Amino acid sequence: KAGVTQTPRYLIKTRGQQVTLSCSPISGHRSVSWYQQTPGQGLQFLFEYFSETQRNKGNFPGRFSGRQFSNSRSEMNVSTLELGDSALYLCASSFQRGGTDTQYFGPGTRLTVL
Amino acid sequence: GESVGLHLPTLSVQEGDNSIINCAYSNSASDYFIWYKQESGKGPQFIIDIRSNMDKRQGQRVTVLLNKTVKHLSLQIAATQPGDSAVYFCAENTGTASKLTFGTGTRLQVTL
Numbered sequence: 001k002a003g004v005t006q007t008p009r010y011l012i013k014t015r016g017q018q019v020t021l022s023c024s025p026i027s028g029h030r031s032v033s034w035y036q037q038t039p040g041q042g043l044q045f046l047f048e049y050f051s052e053t054q055r056n057k058g059n060f061p062g063r064f065s066g067r068q069f070s071n072s073r074s075e076m077n078v079s080t081l082e083l084g085d086s087a088l089y090l091c092a093s094s095f096q097r098g099g100t101d102t103q104y105f106g107p108g109t110r111l112t113v114l
Numbered sequence: 115g116e117s118v119g120l121h122l123p124t125l126s127v128q129e130g131d132n133s134i135i136n137c138a139y140s141n142s143a144s145d146y147f148i149w150y151k152q153e154s155g156k157g158p159q160f161i162i163d164i165r166s167n168m169d170k171r172q173g174q175r176v177t178v179l180l181n182k183t184v185k186h187l188s189l190q191i192a193a194t195q196p197g198d199s200a201v202y203f204c205a206e207n208t209g210t211a212s213k214l215t216f217g218t219g220t221r222l223q224v225t226l
Binding site: 004031033035042043044045048050055056058090092094097100101102103104105106107108 | 145146148150155156157158159160163165203205207211212213214215216217218219
C-alpha cells in the first residue's frame with residue numbers, strides 16, 4: 001500500500017505570495033492532519049480534516065487554511081507569505097478520527113520564503 | 115538534508131549498546147502516546163505506541179515505558195545500529211481528535 005504523498009517536495013516563494021500544498025493520504029484513510037515543523041518551534045499542529053470538514057485547528061493565523069476533497073485528498077493554503085512561514089509542512093493520515101488511531105506521515109513539503 | 119532541530123539534545127551511543135530516550139509529556143489527560151523516528155529529509159516514521167491503560171509495550175528491538183504518575187515516557191532501543199541514527203520524537207494525543215502534541219525531540223547518534 002502506498003504511503004502518504006505530498007507535492008511539491010520543495011517550494012520557493014517570496015513574501016506576500018500565496019502557496020498551495022497537496023497531500024494524498026494512504027488509501028482508505030479518511031482523516032488528514034497538517035503540521036508545521038521549524039527548528040525553533042518544533043512540530044506544531046495546524047489543522048485536521050475528516051469527511052471534508054475541518055474538525056480541529058491549531059494556533060495559527062487565518063492566513064493558513066485548508067480543505068479536504070471527497071476522495072480524502074487535502075490541500076493547505078498559506079496566503080500573504082511571511083519569512084517566518086519558511087518550514088517543513090507535514091501531512092499525516094489515519095484511518096479514522098480518534099486519539100488512538102495511528103497517524104502516518106508523508107515526506108513533507110519544504111517551503112522557503114524569501 | 116532537512117534541519118529538524120538545530121539545538122536538540124543529543125544522545126550518543128556505541129553500536130550494539132542499548133539506547134534510552136526520555137520524554138516528559140505535559141497533559142495528564144493524554145491517553146495515547148507514540149514514538150516517531152525522523153531521518154534527514156523524511157517525515158516522521160511511526161515506531162511504537164502505547165495507550166494510557168498500559169505501562170509497557172514491546173516491539174521489535176524497541177520498548178516503550180509509560181509512567182503516568184510523573185508524566186514520563188521512555189523509548190528503549192536494544193542493540194542500537196547505525197540505521198537507528200535519527201531524531202526521535204514522542205507525541206501525545208487526547209480524546210477523539212487526530213491532533214498530536216510533539217515533544218522537542220532527541221537526536222540519537224550511533225558511533226561505530
